[in-house]
Amino acid sequence: MATDRGFSISFARCCRYACAALMASSISSVPAHAEAARTGPLRAIVIPAGSLRTTLDSLARQTGISIGMAGVLPDTPTPRITRARDVADALKRLLAGTRLRAVRIDATTWRIEPLPPRTARARPVGPPIVDGGDIIVTASKRDERLSDLPASISILGGRALDRLAGKRGLVDLLATTDGAFSTNLGPGRDRIFLRGVADSAFNGTSQSLVSLYLDDARIGYCSPDPDLRMVDIDRVEILRGPQGTLYGTGALGGVIRIVTTAPELDQASGSVAGEVTGINNGAFGGAFEGVLNLPIVTGALALRASRWTETMPGWINDTGRGKRDVNRTGRSGGRIALRWAIGDGWTATASGIAQSIEARDSQYATGGLSRSTAIAEPQDNDFLSASLDVHGPIGSLDAQSTTSIVSHEFGSTYDASIMAGALGTIAPVAYVEDRAIRLLTQEVRLSDPTARHPWIVGASILHATTRLKGRFESDAGNVLGRDDKEAVFEAAMFAEGTQRLSSALDLKIGLRGFVTVNDIEQQGPDEQSTTKLGVTPSGTLSWHRDDVGMIWLRYASAIRPAGVTRASISNQQRIPGDELQSLELGWRIRGLNDRLSLSGAIFGSIWEHLRSDVVGSDGLFGTVDAGNATNYGVEFGGRFDAAPYTIDFGTTIQRARLTSPASDRAEQDDRRLPVVPDYSARLGVTRRFSLIGMPASGYLTARYIGETRLSFDPLLDRPAGDYATVGAGATLDDGPRHWSIDVDNLLDGRGNSFGFGNPFTLATTTQTVPIRPRAITLRLAIGL
Structure with missing residues (x-):
């Protein structure tokens, strides 16, 4: 198997620690449903055997910690971990024999680095405005690295949200990516279209051509975009092309x-x-x-x-x-x-x-x-x-x-x-x-x-x-x-x-x-x-x-x-x-x-x-x-x-x-x-x-x-x-x-x-x- 370059987990939380930018040459985000990290001892941390990448993914999902690494993550098999005392103990046991160590940045952020440490080129922290970066997405209804997902998807967050001053609706955000268009009837009246799949500018009773989700909950059927204000949003995932297999009827143009x-x-x-x-x-x-x-x-x-x-x-x-x-x-x-x-x-x-x-x-x-x-x-x-x-x-x-x-x-x-x-x-x-x-x-x-x-x-x-x-x-x-x-x-x-x-x-x-x-x-x-x-x-x-x-x-x-x-x-x-x-x-x-x-x-x-x-x-x-x-x-x-x-x-x-x-x-x-x-x-x-x-x-x-x-x-x-x-x-x-x-x-x-x-x-x-x-x-x- 190919090794992972620029591996990291829990992008959403890493964004909050820009001062630790040199911890990662590429950032990932833990899914929103991951359990948040605890500063004290954790109960029943159980990690199945697997590759180092998959076991670190599992640890991040269970605890919500942010893990980043500069350089190459080896494809090292790790044993099953049961009843680790805390996050530090789990990381120590996972990294045993890999010539890597885990360095604690704060209560929820860890950096993995080689022994002895080497200098890594600092990169700006923040989610991409368009497709790119190696972050964890859930558009495929399971945690999956963007680099592993064979689909036309854009991840909008960070800097894209910063540019929405005065216009913080979903339609405004879509203007920063490709293949997304909408009507301009007014706030709360617009229809959204992806990849040329468009039927009408009028708000009739037809089912929407784009399935709209808030986290994992479907929030639209035959209605215009509710134009929710983008407040306290981690990111927006735009999946272009028909998605009937995972998302059902109506997703002819894609999913947001x-x-x-x-x-x-x-x-x-x-x-x-x-x-x-x-x-x-x-x-x-x-x-x-x-x-x-x-x-x-x-x-x-x-x-x-x-x-x-x-x-x-x-x-x-x-x-x-x-x-x-x-x-x-x-x-x-x-x-x-x-x-x-x-x-x-x-x-x-x-x-x-x-x-x-x-x-x-x-x-x-x-x-x-x-x-x-x-x-x-x-x-x-x-x-x-x-x-x-x-x-x-x-x-x-x-x-x-x-x-x-x-x-x-x-x-x-x-x-x-x-x-x-x-x-x-x-x-x-x-x-x-x-x-x-x-x-x-x-x-x-x-x-x-x-x-x-x-x-x-x-x-x-x-x-x-x-x-x-x-x-x-x-x-x-x-x-x-x-x-x-x-x-x-x-x-x-x-x-x-x-x-x-x-x-x-x-x-x-x-x-x-x-x-x-x-x-x-x-x-x-x-x-x-x-x-x-x-x-x-x-x-x-x-x-x-x-x-x-x-x-x-x-x-x-x-x-x-x-x-x-x-x-x-x-x-x-x-x-x-x-x-x-x-x-x-x-x-x-x-x-x-x-x-x-x-x-x-x-x-x-x-x-x-x-x-x-x-x-x-x-x-x-x-x-x-x-x-x-x-x-x-x-x-x-x-x-x-x-x-x-x-x-x-x-x-x-x-x-x-x-x-x-x-x-x-x-x-x-x-x-x-x-x-x-x-x-x-x-x-x-x-x-x-x-x-x-x-x-x-x-x-x-x-x-x-x-x-x-x-x-x-x-x-x-x-x-x-x-x-x-x-x-x-x-x-x-x-x-x-x-x-x-x-x-x-x-x-x-x-x-x-x-x-x-x-x-x-x-x-x-x-x-x-x-x-x-x-x-x-x-x-x-x-x-x-």
């Missing part, structure tokens, strides 16, 4: 996992942060956030809580009502987690999150940065989720159970005065639509990540209910527009295993069997039920060398259940479910003594029965089978460390096209899929330096979004994209204080991003969603 910072069992800590934002030709806003970690029973029980409140300034004027900055938005919420180290390596974590978004108006324009409406068009988004995660060893195996429940409610109001005549009433008329989604999921899984042939098996159930009610309101009274109900049940079993073909060649095979039952009731009444049995297989052939990197060839698939079309109230018809199959040739390689890392993929996909949300002649959203589509292209990115400069770059070139429109759809000259452009690129340059003896950095970023379209419907289609944005900023660390300044849209561009405003006037007016004008944000974070 927001990994929160886990409660620490041994140390009280906290932080506060404040922001002030000003927008050119707009208003001022600001934010405040706080984090508290409190051990209740040292080493056994801890509470971690965060709270945030924010005012996002507006920049759209409504000349018809004489209002300025009408799209001003408030966002407030909090998260709490209680972690219990049960013993013998078992932990239980109960967590909950709540957030509310209130936008006093939409953010579209009909000319420049203004529009004219008869009434305001407020939007709201209320998100609530709770989960329970239980994790621990069964012998040498790793077991986990995750239970979660989500309540997601969001509402929209539109000026529907144009419908007054058809409704037999008088203007002004408002259309008010409310949607409520309840999602219950349960998953259990068992894996052996340290086996010679790693494997995972599991089972899951999902139950999602959606209620949509829409009404037209005027002084003359209310008229019911929509009353739809949908219930979806899914049960599945999945398995994935790896067979080593040679010292560098692996074959990974996965399979998921599932059954879905959809019960749909629409206004009429009209009830329909569909049942689907199916499988979603995957297979990956990968070549891997620790000193070079990895190349893989992967086949994967995913589906969405069947639904009901609704182009108008009187036209209802069942439509088949989507099926997507993909093939990719990917790579993640490094060179120049780890100063250069390159990642990317050449991909192609076939999409059958592409389901798309549309706007009917009555202004209401419906769903149609748009036909079949294909997408092929290349993603290419990298990072070059030319100290004191770091250069990040990436580009996506793709061709996402409708190949055969459905028979009941008009022939179309423009067959591009909506929202996703054919070309996009990004570039970032960071310089690290010292200012008055304090570490500081400055950065400059640029991003180009190619031309795209809004809809398949020629009557509603609008061009968008084809614009570039430039940003700049700087950070300064003054002891426990972290200062930052960020300038977004430095050149004050006026590009039209992906979105629309009012579905009732979309066909008769020119609607654009301008990108946010130049904004300057000052941020101060203080560690307590």
Whole structure:
């Protein structure tokens, strides 16, 4: 077996000890569910026999300690360790005969170094902005080194989060990576797309094409991104391409996992942060956030809580009502987690999150940065989720159970005065639509990540209910527009295993069997039920060398259940479910003594029965089978460390096209899929330096979004994209204080991003969603 270079464990905690940077030439992170380290004696540290790397992985997962090493980790077999007195005793016994020693940095951090010690080149500590580094990820539903994972994945954290001053939503974070795009309808209303798999810019009732997770709990089904503020986040894992084998229905474009910072069992800590934002030709806003970690029973029980409140300034004027900055938005919420180290390596974590978004108006324009409406068009988004995660060893195996429940409610109001005549009433008329989604999921899984042939098996159930009610309101009274109900049940079993073909060649095979039952009731009444049995297989052939990197060839698939079309109230018809199959040739390689890392993929996909949300002649959203589509292209990115400069770059070139429109759809000259452009690129340059003896950095970023379209419907289609944005900023660390300044849209561009405003006037007016004008944000974070 190849030896491990630059080995380390527990990246998330190592980040907090930047002063110990020379401990590692490459950093890893322990999963969030690892048991936090204890300063005192530990009970029942049991480590199965294996290689030195796998046994150190096991020790880190059991105790939560951070372990780093500079240089080469030998492929030395280690015996089974039972009843070690403490971490120091366990490390001493594991390293016996290896000519290595463990040096304690602090209560939770250890450095492994050769005997005698040798000098290692110091490297900056912090997670990568894009693909790279050797960290532990859990996107494959088991602890796995990034360098061992044959998948197109980006890990965003650290510096990427630092650059979100003034824009700390998931959509803002996705702009720093490749192959990820979204609409720009406003906070709490956006749809996210990965790798060219996009169906519509409209927020209809179709299941989302990207599965969204908070830690191990699924938090989205057929709803827009809840736009959780990125507070106390360890990292975000973005897995591109269909992931039906491990993640089930809906993951046609990929999976996004927001990994929160886990409660620490041994140390009280906290932080506060404040922001002030000003927008050119707009208003001022600001934010405040706080984090508290409190051990209740040292080493056994801890509470971690965060709270945030924010005012996002507006920049759209409504000349018809004489209002300025009408799209001003408030966002407030909090998260709490209680972690219990049960013993013998078992932990239980109960967590909950709540957030509310209130936008006093939409953010579209009909000319420049203004529009004219008869009434305001407020939007709201209320998100609530709770989960329970239980994790621990069964012998040498790793077991986990995750239970979660989500309540997601969001509402929209539109000026529907144009419908007054058809409704037999008088203007002004408002259309008010409310949607409520309840999602219950349960998953259990068992894996052996340290086996010679790693494997995972599991089972899951999902139950999602959606209620949509829409009404037209005027002084003359209310008229019911929509009353739809949908219930979806899914049960599945999945398995994935790896067979080593040679010292560098692996074959990974996965399979998921599932059954879905959809019960749909629409206004009429009209009830329909569909049942689907199916499988979603995957297979990956990968070549891997620790000193070079990895190349893989992967086949994967995913589906969405069947639904009901609704182009108008009187036209209802069942439509088949989507099926997507993909093939990719990917790579993640490094060179120049780890100063250069390159990642990317050449991909192609076939999409059958592409389901798309549309706007009917009555202004209401419906769903149609748009036909079949294909997408092929290349993603290419990298990072070059030319100290004191770091250069990040990436580009996506793709061709996402409708190949055969459905028979009941008009022939179309423009067959591009909506929202996703054919070309996009990004570039970032960071310089690290010292200012008055304090570490500081400055950065400059640029991003180009190619031309795209809004809809398949020629009557509603609008061009968008084809614009570039430039940003700049700087950070300064003054002891426990972290200062930052960020300038977004430095050149004050006026590009039209992906979105629309009012579905009732979309066909008769020119609607654009301008990108946010130049904004300057000052941020101060203080560690307590």
